[in-house]
Structure formats: C-alpha cells, structure tokens
Amino acid sequence: MPRILTLLSLLSLSLCYSPGVYAQEREEEEEDAFFIRRIYDVALTEGRCYDWLRALSTDYGGRLSGSPQAAAAVEYTRQMLDTLGLDSVWLQACRVPHWERGDTERVRIVNSPSRGSIDLGGLALGNSVGTGPEGLSAEVIEVQGLDDLELLGPEALAGKIVFFSRPMDPTPIRTVTDYGGAVDQRVYGAARAARYGAVAVLVRSITTSRDDVPHTGVTVYEDETPRIPAIAISTLDADLLSGLLRQEVVRVYLQANCRTYPDKLSYNVIGEIKGTRYPEEIILVGGHLDSWDVAGGAHDDGAGCVHAMDVLQVMRRLGYRPQRTLRCVLFMNEENGLRGGLEYARVSNERGEFHLAAIESDAGGFTPRGFSCDGEASIFVDRFKSVIDRFYLLEPYGLSLSKGGSGADIGPLKSQRGLLFGFRPDSQRYFDYHHTANDNFDAVNKRELEMGVAAISSLVYLLDKYGTD
Template structure:
C-alpha cells in the first residue's frame, strides 16, 4: 500500500510540474499581445479537436469518390463535392476556375513475370503516369540494372533491345524522407527519356519509398524531347520485388523480364480549381491563399495525397468562422486541380491572378500528408522569415518546433515574389512514403487526431500571418 501511495505522489508531483511549466511559458515569456495570441491559438486547437469536421469530410471524399486522377469522372465528381462543401461551410463567395487538364488512363491491370532457375515469379508493377502502353503481346527482354541516370547514359547503345532496371533506393540515413525522395525521383521522371533514345525496349523503376513491401508506387514520368517513335513503356516495381530481381540478376544476368500494360493518353479535358474565400475586414485587396490539390493518383483513394491537405485547408476557414475570427486580409481557400501530373491548376490560378491584377501577399500549402504536425517551411524574404521564426514560442507547445527556411509547395510556388510569403505545412514524414502514390493510400491510414492537429496548426499560422505580416496596410506586388 505504501508503495502505491509513493508512486501516486510521484505522479501528482510530475503532473503539477508540467502544469507549472505550461504557466511559465504562457505567463513569463510572452508579451501582452502574445498572451492574446496564445489564447486565440488555444481556441483554434480546442475547436479543431472538439468540433473538427476534417475527418468526416475526408471520409466522404475518399469513400464516396475515391481516386481522382485529372480528367477522370472521379475528378469531376470531386469538383462538385468541393464546391458544395465550401458553400456549406459558409464562405463569403465560392466559384469554379476553369482549366484544361491532361487525361491519362491506366487501363487493365499490369502484368509482369520472369523465370529463373525454372521458377516463374510474378512481379508487382504499375505503369507510371504518361507512359505509353506496351505492344498488345507485352515486352520481353533481358534486363540491365543501373543505379543512376548517369550510369544509364554511359551504357549508350548497350541498352538497345533491353529493359533497363533503375534500382537506386532511398537513403535511409536521411531523417527527412522528402529529401530521400528527392534523391531518387529523377530516375522515375527522366529514366525513359534517356533509355528511349538508345533503343531500350522498356524501363522499370524501383518504387519511391523507404518501405520494403509489395506495393508499387506510381507517379509521373516524362519523355522529354524524344520523338514519339522512341517512347518506351515505363513501370514502377515494388521495393521487395526490386530487391529479389536484383539478387536474381546476380545469379542469372541473362534472365528475361516480361511486362504488359495498357495505359493511354487521351485528349486534354476541361476541369476546374475550386475557390472560396472569407473577405478581409480591413484590407480585402490583400489575398492569402490556403490550399492543397484535389486530384490524386488512381491506385488508392488519395487520402494522404492530398485529401488531407484539402480538408485541412477548408477547416482553416471553418475554424476562423467557429471562433469568430475576422481576418484583416482576404483568406482564399483553393482546391487545385492537376498537381500530380502537370500542375495546370496552379499555373492557371497564377495566370488569372496576374491577369486580374490580384494582390497576393502569401500562401500556405498542405501536401505532405496528414501525420503529426512538426512545423512549417518558409519561402520568403529574410525579414518575413525572421518574423515567422519568432513565433516558435507560440507554436512550440503544440509540437510545432520546426519553423525553418525551405520550399512551400508545387501549387502555390507560381505566386512567388519578393514580398510574397509562402509557407509549406510540414507534418512528420516517416510514414508518408509508405502510402504515397499507392493502392494503400486510403482513409483508414489517416489518424483523426493527427489530422485535426494539422488543421489547427495551419489555422494558427494563418492567424499570425494575417495579423502581423503586413501591419494591415495594402501591399502592392
């Protein structure tokens, strides 16, 4: 009994210390104005965690519409869904912004096999976006394994008639898995352009993930300036299958790999960005964009990429309204179309902003999944970067410790300018590439609390940027 009482006393002591520490952060390290901000930020988090809508919005989007590849019927349904939802939230105005998008279709499920030591092995593959199909009977050829574009280029005509296998894995020593992705993705994007000019019959690429599993990861690729007659079929191979194939090639360098895919690029099709806004109360001519991309790849439901970014962006506006926060500048929520294979929505948005002489002062993009919030990356001038970094003491109690200079996002980057402050929301990245561009990117992989914490994190930095960045005066870019 004494032992139980002792541990209970220790627990209560630690709890009291934690409570005291929170009071020290709130009371002694903040100015009078910062204390007001701290209270408002707490309200945003409380609202998101107690009355957030993002999780159910995401359930609806992924379960009732699913994958939303540009040009698909599902993408068209998502536009209708997004417009309706923005109106239900009660934004001051909602409209559709027309944009022509590419329309690539996968066709029937891909097939891949090879035989070694008398054993036939079935291989999980998927066509890469914009790849051409194989001939109807498929492609069968010997395999050459390479680790880089430079190694492939050096092979030259030795590639003729062969299938080139790009097998450079993620650098697992990199804590930021987006850096690991950036260190590998060139083989996916440019591999076929290099191999096609030397007469290779096809390309297979190790999937872009640090996980070792049987799920191939799709993604966009390019033929560059190659003439159409040199376009060759290109597919991703799962990481486990890539490791096995690499081992089998060491034993049997002459083994032949077979694959068949039925993809096709159709004519461009009309689509839309979905746009809604809360009008600024003091300087409505200053526009701050919050958004993600509405399209996704077709294999899964596009939950983490980028359904989470879409619902979090709208929840920023919802949380402002719930807490009666009237922004000084106009807050514009944008569901961009076609980030995955063209960024046409982002380019059209920036083009129309310039054409209409709109005055964008900043943007926040969520396109890194719905995992635990870690912070923000800042693409801004030195003064604004310094200001955003100064908010760490307000945001750190919510786990937002990483506020550093870096990129923002593919959809808001066309708005970049000297006085435009662009920010990327950065959740924890360790699990993101387990699901990225795969059939496993589904609603059940998203944690409700993590998602809601992300919405509140985004709303908090928007609140601070709206209040402090431009001192509530019109900004001319």
C-alpha cells in the same frame, strides 16, 4: 555556447524593456496565445476535416485528373465549401491531361534458368504509354540511376528493358529528403533510357519499406525521344530481380494498356472570406484535389484539401473576421501536370493580385512538426519580421519554422514575392502509402489530421494579424 547565450539573454531582458513597452507586448502576446489555444480547442472538438476526408477518399477516391471521380470531387468540395457561409465560392476552369491506366499490367520474369517464370506486381507510371496488346519482351539491364545510362551507352542499352534499382536512402530524418534523392530515376528514367534505344523501363518503388506494394508516380517524356513504357515494381520484387540479375541473364515480359487521351476541362475549387481591412492582400491555404488512381488519395492529398477547407471552417466557427482575405484553393492536377497551379497563378497575376502568403499542405495528414518557408532571406527579414518573430507562440504545439520548399501548386506564385510555406507533418510513415493502393482513409488518424488544421489556422492567424512590416 547555448549556456552563455541563455544567461546573457536573460540579462538582456532587464536592459532592453522599459516597463511600458513590456506590458503592452506582454498583453498582445497573451491575446495571441489565448486565441491560438482556442483554435486548437475548436479544431480538436468541432473540426470537420475527418468526416470530409472519409467522403473524399472513399466516395471520391482515385481522383486522377480527367476521371469521373475527379469531376465528382470538384462538385463535392464545392458544395462543402458552400455550407461554410463564406463570402464566395467558385470554380476556376483549367484544361488537364487525361491519362488512364487501363485494365492490364503484367510484369513477368520469363523462363529464368534458375527460377522459371515469376509474375511480379507492376504499376504503370502516370503518363506512361502502353505496350500494345501483345506486350513486349526483352533482356533486363540494371542501373543505379540516370548517370549510369551515359556510361553504358547504346551498345549496352539498345533493345533492353532498363531496370532502375537505386534504393531510397533510409538515413535522412525527413523522408522527403530521401525521396528527393531517389525520384529522378522515376520521373526521367524512361525519357533518358529511350535516348539510348531502351524499349521500356522498370523502376524500384520509392519507399524505405520493404514490401510487395508498388508505388506509381509521374514519368515525364521528352519530345525528341521515343515514348517507352515505364512500370514500377515493389521493393521486394526489385530485390528479387536484382538477386536474379547477379547470377544470370533475365528476360522480362511486359504488358500494359495505359494511354493518354485528349485534355479535359477541369477545375480548381476556391472559397474565400473577404478581408475587412486589407481585402487586396490574400492569404492562401491549399492542397491538391487530384490523386493517383489506385487508392483513395487520403494522405496525398485528400488530407491537404480537408486541412485547407477546415481552416476556413474553424475560423468561421470562432467568429474570426480576418483583416486580410483568406482563400482556400483546392488545386487540380498536381500529380501529372500542375495545370491547376499554373492556371491559378496566371489568372492571379493577370488580375494584379498579391498573395501575402500561401501555405500548401501536401505531405500527408500526420502530426504537425512545423512549416518550411521558401523564398529569399531578404523577404523574411525586411518584410515579415513581425510574423516570423512571433512564431515562437506555436512552439508549445510542437511546431518549428525552417527554410525549405513550400508546395508544387503554390510555387508559381513566387513572383508575387509573398511568403510561401510548406506545411510539414511528421514524415516517417508517408512513403508507406505514397502513390500506392494503400493510401486510404484507414491510414489517417483523426487527431493527427485535426492537429494539422489547428497548426495551419494558427499560422494564418499570425499572418493575418501582423501582415507585412
């Protein structure tokens, strides 16, 4: 099939282009290709993302919403944006949840008949309640997912610690796909198990790695059920626990003194270059400034923040005067509340703004593979054909465009009916680090990070130049 397409396509060229039209398109194509190449040159030689990320993930690591680190990161990134000569830099207030892990997390298999007592490594899920200072001890029942709960019912689950052990599927090519297939038990496991009288949940970490590193992440409670503690264990510990459960009754002792405090004031950090011709049309590049508390938040999502900041830096350095308004937004509280993203969209709608496009980088600082575009097909075809048709200019840089999700923080902008893009870096290593104590600066490669800035800047250039049809 492709063979015939190619032959006919070549034929069609000579039929469809009058020499004049062809020459003009050709000139424009060359101009675009040349500018995109300059973007890459500058990003790879004069980028600042890597140095910013070093600071953000070492000096301001563990930027969980409401923490002193998050507050300091707001100020640091505001100051850095202030060095870029933008038209304006400001903070946008939002109230955020304030959860703290505390200083105790214990997961202990108690007096196993075959193995005695074994301490596992545990990491409380974000928003989890604590166990109280005495902790709690109960028999463990293993399930493969949320559907098992209803099948087992309260007679099997009441008074138990429910252990969600469904592994992440290693076969999808994009690991984000696998993650989507496993994450429900982490997010909703505690709330759903509580409906049947469970006293706590343990969750197998969501990663395809087999290692001893637990992965945290958010859990979401329901108003109508009791809040029970939820703790992640590593994949190796989960395998150990599953193995024991196949041969004997296992009791586990849990202790955690995490807790939620009253909401705090925090901020989205925003910088923009005003458009020269269509200032009312906004092109947003963003990431989220908060991270989990256990590491530097280098890939998640320090990388996305410095991507967004460096896009403006690179465009400035190139002397580029955008026709449309370029806005960098570092959202607060993506991890356990999305308050920053929601507040940003609320204010934007209230002001009657129009986001022609929003691009979120929240999948790590790895080699770019392309962008996924969220929204109705009619939006692309009717209104953004000129941009989408020129995406082939980015293909020599290893980038492709696909339908798919965009980003949690920009999702609330969907009602403005612009284009929402998710930046898609290579995903193979992401879940080695995601939400763990290993998500630190040393896990990020400089070139891979810089290539992300170049990729996003290039898409921004096309969006700014060709806008809507």
